[in-house]
Amino acid sequence: MSASDLSTAVRPLATSPQAGGGTKETVVPEHPVPAPRTGLASPAAIMLGSIGFGLLFLLAWQFLPPALGVPSYIIPTVTDLARDFVRMAQRENLMVHVLSTVTIATTGFVIGSFLGAAMGYILGMSVFIEKVLSPYILGLQIAPKVAFAPLFIMWLGYNAWPKLLVTILVVFFPILVNVLQSMKTVDRDLINLARAYSMSRMQIFWKIEVPTSMPALMAGLRIGATLAVIGVTVGELVGGNTGLGYLITFGEGQANTAMVFNAIVLLTLIGIVLYGAVAMIEARVLHYIPRAMR
Amino acid sequence: MLTTASVLDLSGVTKRFTAPDGVSPLTAIERVSLNVHAGEFVAVVGPSGCGKSTILNLVAGLDRPSEGRIMLNGIPVEGPNPTVGFMLQKDLLLPWRTIVHNVEFGLEARAISRAERRERALRELQRCRLQDFAQSYPYQLSGGMRQRAALARTLAIEPAIVLLDEPFSALDAQTKLILQKSFAQTIASSAITTLLITHDLMEAVIMSDRILVMSERPGRIVEEIPVNLPDRDNPMARISAPRAREYVDHLLASLHLQEKAA
Numbered sequence: 001m002s003a004s005d006l007s008t009a010v011r012p013l014a015t016s017p018q019a020g021g022g023t024k025e026t027v028v029p030e031h032p033v034p035a036p037r038t039g040l041a042s043p044a045a046i047m048l049g050s051i052g053f054g055l056l057f058l059l060a061w062q063f064l065p066p067a068l069g070v071p072s073y074i075i076p077t078v079t080d081l082a083r084d085f086v087r088m089a090q091r092e093n094l095m096v097h098v099l100s101t102v103t104i105a106t107t108g109f110v111i112g113s114f115l116g117a118a119m120g121y122i123l124g125m126s127v128f129i130e131k132v133l134s135p136y137i138l139g140l141q142i143a144p145k146v147a148f149a150p151l152f153i154m155w156l157g158y159n160a161w162p163k164l165l166v167t168i169l170v171v172f173f174p175i176l177v178n179v180l181q182s183m184k185t186v187d188r189d190l191i192n193l194a195r196a197y198s199m200s201r202m203q204i205f206w207k208i209e210v211p212t213s214m215p216a217l218m219a220g221l222r223i224g225a226t227l228a229v230i231g232v233t234v235g236e237l238v239g240g241n242t243g244l245g246y247l248i249t250f251g252e253g254q255a256n257t258a259m260v261f262n263a264i265v266l267l268t269l270i271g272i273v274l275y276g277a278v279a280m281i282e283a284r285v286l287h288y289i290p291r292a293m294r
Numbered sequence: 295m296l297t298t299a300s301v302l303d304l305s306g307v308t309k310r311f312t313a314p315d316g317v318s319p320l321t322a323i324e325r326v327s328l329n330v331h332a333g334e335f336v337a338v339v340g341p342s343g344c345g346k347s348t349i350l351n352l353v354a355g356l357d358r359p360s361e362g363r364i365m366l367n368g369i370p371v372e373g374p375n376p377t378v379g380f381m382l383q384k385d386l387l388l389p390w391r392t393i394v395h396n397v398e399f400g401l402e403a404r405a406i407s408r409a410e411r412r413e414r415a416l417r418e419l420q421r422c423r424l425q426d427f428a429q430s431y432p433y434q435l436s437g438g439m440r441q442r443a444a445l446a447r448t449l450a451i452e453p454a455i456v457l458l459d460e461p462f463s464a465l466d467a468q469t470k471l472i473l474q475k476s477f478a479q480t481i482a483s484s485a486i487t488t489l490l491i492t493h494d495l496m497e498a499v500i501m502s503d504r505i506l507v508m509s510e511r512p513g514r515i516v517e518e519i520p521v522n523l524p525d526r527d528n529p530m531a532r533i534s535a536p537r538a539r540e541y542v543d544h545l546l547a548s549l550h551l552q553e554k555a556a
Contacts, residue, residue: 193386195374196354197400197451207402211390288390288431 076258081265084258092247092259100242101232102270104160108167109228109274113221115168116175121213123176124183125205141177145169146234153239163235163243170231171224178220182213215289218282225278229271244270300329300365301455301487302353307362309348321512322348325362328506328515330455333485335526337498339545340508346491348513350459353489354378367454376404379453383460385440387432393443394419394428400451418446421480438469442476449486456481458490462497474501474529482527495549499541500529507548517548 041049058078065075072080088094123130123137148169152162186209194204236245244263251259307326310319323345330336338346351357352364355374364371366378379400387396397415406414419425422442432440441461448456461477462470478501481488492498498505499521507517521541525531532538 187384187386189382189384190386190388192351192354192356193380195356196378196380198374198376198403200403203403207399208388211388214390288433290433 073255073257076261080258081261084256085262088247088259088262094247097243097247098266098270100160101236101244101267104163104167104235104243105228105232105270105274108164108231109171109224111164112168112171112228113175113224116172116220116224117179117217119172120176120179120217121183121205121210123180124209124213125201130180137173137176141173145173146231149234149238152235158239158241160240160242162239163232166235167228167231170227174223174227175217175220178216178223179213182216183209186212214285218278218286221278222275222282225274226271228274229267233267299332301332301334301367302328302330302489303365304328304349304353305363305365307349307352307359307364309345309352309357310360323508324512324514326508326513326515327362330487330489332487334504335481335488335490335502336504336506337490337492337502338506338508339492339495339498339549340513341510341549342493343511344508345511345513346493346508347459350380350457350489350491353455353457354380376451377454378457379448379451379455380457380459381441381444381448381461383464385432385437385444387440387443387447389432392429392431393424393435396432396443397447397450400447414450415446418450419443421449421484422446423476436469437465438473438476441465441473445477445480449480449484453486455487455489458488458492460492460494461490463492463494470497471530471533477501478527478529495542495545496533496538497529498545499523499538500532501526505541505545507545519544519548 061075062078065072066077076084085094123133146166149162149166152165156162156165190208190212191204194208199207232243233245233248236243237249240246244267247263248260251257251263305327308324309322311322313320326345326349328336328338338349340346348357352359353366353371355371355378358372366375371378387393388399391399394412394415397418398411401411401414416425416428419428422445424439424442424446427435427439427443432443435443444461458477462473465473474497480486490498490502500523502521503526505519505521506515507519508514509516519541523532523535523537523541525535
């Protein structure tokens, strides 16, 4: 359930960087002058507003449920969470779980991205293989990858491998599809230019196709970064005794709502850090695309 | 003898494409014969869809003629040829490369050192008056400057002939004039052999030594008009010459544009 929710939430990310970077469409609004209310706000005011909203939200979380008589085993307050966080750090080997999740998420993300990109380039270079495999790729893309987790556990046992495998599988497809799509839409005139300059197939690949695919690859990596956390979480929920996903099932078993909340918060933070790292790499790689177009 | 040497020579060139239905072939150009002499600037004009760009692809060796023969400096064209430079309406600059690195692009399939490549690229940028923008990225340049950078890239390979396929048609009217002058100066000062494909009749008149008029599909050459005007290196001077107008009128009549508009 959580997986499908998150993947739909993530989808817009796939299109927005591509539309800016891949094509030449500048995202200039039709009428830049109006928009009176938000247009007047300075960046500082917007930031202040965001922080203010966050504080307001935390305050509401802290005081509203008790005021409405909601017991803390249903919705623990912010201070309950903080207290339990300290307890988890002291008693539950929290660092071990966090490190395990981070390691598997990152490793799975890197391996999945690499394989997905490589496969995308291979299929992009061979129309024949692409045509032959495309129905299966579409099928696998639609298949809920996280549902493979129990299968991997049956095959590989209660250890790190099933989690890593689910993560790789989840990351693999969006990157494959993005890279393949960009390979199929490389400007024919650019290829012809390179051919006219007597470039070899491999030169065309490295000098034109790979750089052209960068915006799409980066968009795929952004999606992959968020999916990696989902993959590892599902893997940990289903099997094993380490990781934040395991802490969620453990907390659930103990009816410790605060623990579940804390694990979710930490998983989100890991996702944000991974996503931020990708965004930083993207800013470096795509430096030649003007900021407004990204 | 040397002055009349043909750099490019097409004789009886026909190109047929298989139509989408796979049965009736589509004839893009039919029995086209033309030649371009060393240092000459020849323009090809014609209605859209007359196969102008087909000629370019054939000369560049990206496509093979169905019939006829294409000779470049006396050698038959049988594939992509390092002595042909071509430029399109799109500048085709690689956005991830600096301008100087873009100019080097055409030299990268050749066995020359990195240092020499850079040196030649910088020399071409100088010739196209872009030396101050060598380290800029394409998005930082105006459309006109990008086309000049594309010309520098085209000239860097020291082509025997430069093919220009409507290189100014995406530009606004004023930039176009400035760029036409800039191109004309560069081309004239280095005596570069040029074949310009365009639908802009005035452009053909003010830039070329000779105009070839093509018919509608299947494209044939229906008329050849030598342009006897001074100032080939300065289109801005030509554009205000009264006789330039006469040439355009003649082309209008030749392409039957008046009748079509009526």
